[in-house]
Amino acid sequence: MSGNRKNHRANQSRTIKVDYLARVEGEGALYVRVRNGQLQDVKLKIFEPPRFFEALLRGRRFTEAPDITARICGICPIAYLNCSIHAMEDACGVKINGPIRELRRLIYCGEWIESHVLHVAMLHAPDFLGYDDAIRMAKDHTEIVQAALRLKKVGNEIVRVVGGREIHPVNMRVGGFYRAPRKFELTALAEDLKWARDTAIELIRWTAGLSFPDLERDYEFVTLRHAEEYPLNEGRLVSNKGLDIPVSDFYSTFVEEQVQHSHALHSTVRNRGTYLVGPLARYSLNFDHLTPLAQETALSVGLDKVCRNPFQSIIVRSVETLYACEEALRIIEAYEEPDRPYVEIAPQAGRGYGCTEAPRGTLFHTYRIDEQGIILDARIVPPTAQNQKTIEADLREFVPKHLDLSTDELTWKCEQAVRNYDPCISCATHFLKLELDRE
Amino acid sequence: MRDKSKPKLAVWKFSSCDGCQLSLLDCEDELLDLASKIEIANFPEASRAVVKGPYELSLVEGSISTPHDAQRIQEVRRQSKFLVTIGACATAGGIQALRNFADVAEFARYVYAAPQYIETLSNSTPIAYHVFVDFELRGCPINKAQLVEVIGAFLNNRRPNVPHYSVCMECKRRGTICVMVAQGIPCLGPVTHAGCGALCPAYRRGCYGCFGPMETPNTVALSSRWKELGAANADLVRAYRTFNAFSEVFRKESVAHER
Numbered sequence: 001m002s003g004n005r006k007n008h009r010a011n012q013s014r015t016i017k018v019d020y021l022a023r024v025e026g027e028g029a030l031y032v033r034v035r036n037g038q039l040q041d042v043k044l045k046i047f048e049p050p051r052f053f054e055a056l057l058r059g060r061r062f063t064e065a066p067d068i069t070a071r072i073c074g075i076c077p078i079a080y081l082n083c084s085i086h087a088m089e090d091a092c093g094v095k096i097n098g099p100i101r102e103l104r105r106l107i108y109c110g111e112w113i114e115s116h117v118l119h120v121a122m123l124h125a126p127d128f129l130g131y132d133d134a135i136r137m138a139k140d141h142t143e144i145v146q147a148a149l150r151l152k153k154v155g156n157e158i159v160r161v162v163g164g165r166e167i168h169p170v171n172m173r174v175g176g177f178y179r180a181p182r183k184f185e186l187t188a189l190a191e192d193l194k195w196a197r198d199t200a201i202e203l204i205r206w207t208a209g210l211s212f213p214d215l216e217r218d219y220e221f222v223t224l225r226h227a228e229e230y231p232l233n234e235g236r237l238v239s240n241k242g243l244d245i246p247v248s249d250f251y252s253t254f255v256e257e258q259v260q261h262s263h264a265l266h267s268t269v270r271n272r273g274t275y276l277v278g279p280l281a282r283y284s285l286n287f288d289h290l291t292p293l294a295q296e297t298a299l300s301v302g303l304d305k306v307c308r309n310p311f312q313s314i315i316v317r318s319v320e321t322l323y324a325c326e327e328a329l330r331i332i333e334a335y336e337e338p339d340r341p342y343v344e345i346a347p348q349a350g351r352g353y354g355c356t357e358a359p360r361g362t363l364f365h366t367y368r369i370d371e372q373g374i375i376l377d378a379r380i381v382p383p384t385a386q387n388q389k390t391i392e393a394d395l396r397e398f399v400p401k402h403l404d405l406s407t408d409e410l411t412w413k414c415e416q417a418v419r420n421y422d423p424c425i426s427c428a429t430h431f432l433k434l435e436l437d438r439e
Numbered sequence: 440m441r442d443k444s445k446p447k448l449a450v451w452k453f454s455s456c457d458g459c460q461l462s463l464l465d466c467e468d469e470l471l472d473l474a475s476k477i478e479i480a481n482f483p484e485a486s487r488a489v490v491k492g493p494y495e496l497s498l499v500e501g502s503i504s505t506p507h508d509a510q511r512i513q514e515v516r517r518q519s520k521f522l523v524t525i526g527a528c529a530t531a532g533g534i535q536a537l538r539n540f541a542d543v544a545e546f547a548r549y550v551y552a553a554p555q556y557i558e559t560l561s562n563s564t565p566i567a568y569h570v571f572v573d574f575e576l577r578g579c580p581i582n583k584a585q586l587v588e589v590i591g592a593f594l595n596n597r598r599p600n601v602p603h604y605s606v607c608m609e610c611k612r613r614g615t616i617c618v619m620v621a622q623g624i625p626c627l628g629p630v631t632h633a634g635c636g637a638l639c640p641a642y643r644r645g646c647y648g649c650f651g652p653m654e655t656p657n658t659v660a661l662s663s664r665w666k667e668l669g670a671a672n673a674d675l676v677r678a679y680r681t682f683n684a685f686s687e688v689f690r691k692e693s694v695a696h697e698r
Contacts (some may be wrong), residue, residue: 022487025457049454049505051535055546071534074458133486135474153467164638166465167458167580171642178644258552
């Protein structure tokens, strides 16, 4: 292409519209307006129909919240099950340790593997290699797609064995599990998990070999952080800009606002601005809690201990997949069947908070229940809603640098930049709260 | 580039959690095989490529809950030779149909600071309320083996082999001891459509009805048994009003216990 044409493109007026974003969960659109070579507007539009979960939860029993909120997202139901369960146990003043706590981590590892590998290989990698989808990609990259499908299946197997089925598992409840898995059921997973661990290393190397657009941003990373472990279900909310709060302070720190172009609320850190939740934040602020093998492999492929390039999230997801395989193996080896699969929990009037790390980022729930255990008030903040403004900010920085691309190429790059966040729009839509406190 | 001998498949999403269409991507062992026999022509969750209709088979996930979607489903029907609905949202309105028993404007005010931006219908309804549906596959979520069976059946011009009996049949076949008879755990299995493989009783909990009503359910008898086991009217209302709340049988039975 001649320099003149490139120059001409860079200075022209264009509108980039993606009416229906593909390879994301849910219904979203992208709108980018360029006038005379100047970026004027970026909007990530979420038009997924609202389902009013927070409203319909009122009047249900506290024990029903897990199965109901799981239906917010078919891709990450474990995140919703774990988060609502922890919030309800918090409301009732119960903290659960021992094998039940470990089983909750185990099933979450299964979801991380399944969801991360789906995104890395099936939804995101085709962008880097110029394919419309993984099935077309599989014609030329058969081995990696087949390996990824099998790896994803190993994650799904963990969810199935512990939870009963892959999507909307039936075995999790407030207090524990309906039935604790037998030791032999879990050890049967170990062989496949060892294969999965080795394959995850391959996946890290393979993703690190992709080529990455040059974009590094000074994000405020927000993640759970736990004293001893890579965060899944527990910890304090921390950031690289000085945040360090208990989960119950969520609403005194984060502000949500409704904008006309989205059915999902936009979140910011009070008096500071946008922030990022998800793999980049978790990895960059919890590198020290990864397993030695995950640390070594990440460093060996050239990843730093902090990753600020959103396109490299595909490598970080692969590193987290390796971590999840190793953590699952550790739990399975150490597992001892609990005497009782669950703790009987009597409701008490009060408010509870839950915060967990869904594959795509921090998920927050809070509920107020009465002494009968009836839900009076529910609020849920999903990861993609929190990342919306950051996605738009990425594009504001990215687009002006690439105005020399044709509209088709630039459109595809913008889609890829949105997919960096593995957005789950089905989740994001449903939780929009209106004021800070209604009590 | 296109192989014109392959029938075209489209997957459409309405109001839903995406879990049922994910079941297709969860067919890890069958996916690449399937893609060699059919052309995945329109499946936005998996591909940015869109091949124009008409389509031999459309899988429709989700319920109709906005004015825009009520129009869009008509267009989907026009482009589809066979239209199969998948999951509780598409076949019964889904969990979001709980608004049908409440005031949707109040729901919108509760959730949104500026409810005037929100376009929504007062009811969330199944696809079959709007267009002719060739086959309904139940479940929240659907069973992926049944999904593969349905796709295979339509590609071979036969009816899908999907039984309409109750979860009880699956429990017996699986050798699970009845949780209601032996342990007194309230269970919706006797009135619930089979398909999950009787999962919940195998995990020592009562069925919670995520596949919706079976072909000829006797909900009246089941409700009286629940009451003998100590269930209050409010418990029965909640039990019938979950993921298939707006299916005719569960809806009527829940209303009957509302006073």
